[in-house]
Amino acid sequence: MNSLASDxxxxxxxxTVLGFWIYLMTDVILFATLFATYAVxxxxxxGGPSGxxxxxxxxxxxxxxxxxxxxxxxxxxxxxxxxxxxxxxxMWLSLTFLLGMVFILMEISEFHRLIVDGNSWQRSGFxxxxxxxxxxxxxxxxxxxxxxxxxRWQMFTKGFTDSTLRRLTLFSLxxxxxxxxxxxxxxxxxxxxxx
Amino acid sequence: MNKESHSSLxxxxxxxxxxxxxxxxxxxxxxxxxxxxGGLVLVIMILALAQALTQLMLFLHLGxxxxxxWKLGVFLFxxxxxxxxxxxxxxxxxxxxxxxxxxxxDTMKDERIYR
Numbered sequence: 038m039n040s041l042a043s044d045x046x047x048x049x050x051x052x053t054v055l056g057f058w059i060y061l062m063t064d065v066i067l068f069a070t071l072f073a074t075y076a077v078x079x080x081x082x083x084g085g086p087s088g089x090x091x092x093x094x095x096x097x098x099x100x101x102x103x104x105x106x107x108x109x110x111x112x113x114x115x116x117x118x119x120x121x122x123x124x125x126x127x128m129w130l131s132l133t134f135l136l137g138m139v140f141i142l143m144e145i146s147e148f149h150r151l152i153v154d155g156n157s158w159q160r161s162g163f164x165x166x167x168x169x170x171x172x173x174x175x176x177x178x179x180x181x182x183x184x185x186x187x188x189r190w191q192m193f194t195k196g197f198t199d200s201t202l203r204r205l206t207l208f209s210l211x212x213x214x215x216x217x218x219x220x221x222x223x224x225x226x227x228x229x230x231x232x
Numbered sequence: 233m234n235k236e237s238h239s240s241l242x243x244x245x246x247x248x249x250x251x252x253x254x255x256x257x258x259x260x261x262x263x264x265x266x267x268x269x270g271g272l273v274l275v276i277m278i279l280a281l282a283q284a285l286t287q288l289m290l291f292l293h294l295g296x297x298x299x300x301x302w303k304l305g306v307f308l309f310x311x312x313x314x315x316x317x318x319x320x321x322x323x324x325x326x327x328x329x330x331x332x333x334x335x336x337x338d339t340m341k342d343e344r345i346y347r
Contacts, residue, residue: 058303062310069314073321098259105255109248112291116241213291217284223255224280228262232272 050203057207061214064177068218071170072225079230081162088163088230091156093147097227100143101219107136108216115209123197126205127189133212134185137178144175167226174222177215184208247290254283 047055079088114129148168151157158168188208192201258279261267267275288294297303331339340346 055302059306062306065310066313066317069317073318076322077325094263101255105251108291109244112244210292213287217287220280220283224258224276228258228276229273232262232265
């Protein structure tokens with residue numbers, strides 16, 4: 038019986054990462070229900086505009102590239118932190134925050150334009166589903182940005198301890214996960230919407 | 233240690249390049265209408281799944297853990313729930329649409345119901 042050999046025992050770090058991973062997988066289920074709702078309601082425009090009339094594709098492509106770059110840069114920050122180069126880790130993390138902020142501001146301006154033009158979530162079933170799905174993703178991004186501010190503050194006051202490094206790892210999982218969800222929003226909502 | 237961090241830098245770079253390539257490809261295919269109808273939907277879905285898989289493996293390191301593969305197990309269970317949830321919803325709603333929203337004469341013709 039070798040099953041309890043020391044190399045097979047989970048460390049505290051492994052357990053925390055697994056627990057967070059299970060949370061992320063349940064979050065996928067939340068998004069799956071919203072995607073299913075959107076797929077059912079996407080043609081119910083109630084005489085109002087459809088995705089083809091509303092979506093500005095170059096704008097959405099820019100959003101997509103910004104979020105993708107933010108996700109990549111976040112990975113670079115984790116690598117730098119593990120190497121012990123604190124300044125680099127801080128710099129990449131600031132860039133992650135900046136890009137995430139630009140993304141959410143672009144999304145808010147898109148929502149604002151839609152609402153001002155009279156195409157809010159009250160206009161049709163399609164728009165209700167659109168705002169719920171894309172807005173839930175945006176809410177996750179907002180929470181991520183707040184988390185990032187708290188993390189930066191902890192790194193500033195406590196330095197690069199085991200626990201701040203662990204939190205950075207969890208944040209990077211969260212951020213990469215949100216980019217994967219966005220791939221499907223970009224494809225199913227926007228690209229199929231204008232096709 | 234040093235070698236390990238080098239190899240994960242290259243995996244992040246590879247993931248970023250592949251994601252950029254796939255995003256660009258799917259954008260051109262969809263906005264220039266290189267396929268139509270069901271074919272386009274299929275191509276968009278395949279490219280989205282390819283990019284999701286790329287990022288899951290290279291950014292989220294899925295499948296790189298050692299033996300009791302809990303992360304992979306939870307992921308596969310989530311995938312099963314997701315397929316039942318999304319597939320089931322679309323199936324039910326399409327059926328409902330077919331039975332309730334189409335003119336009754338069409339449904340009767342399709343189902344070979346004669347008075």
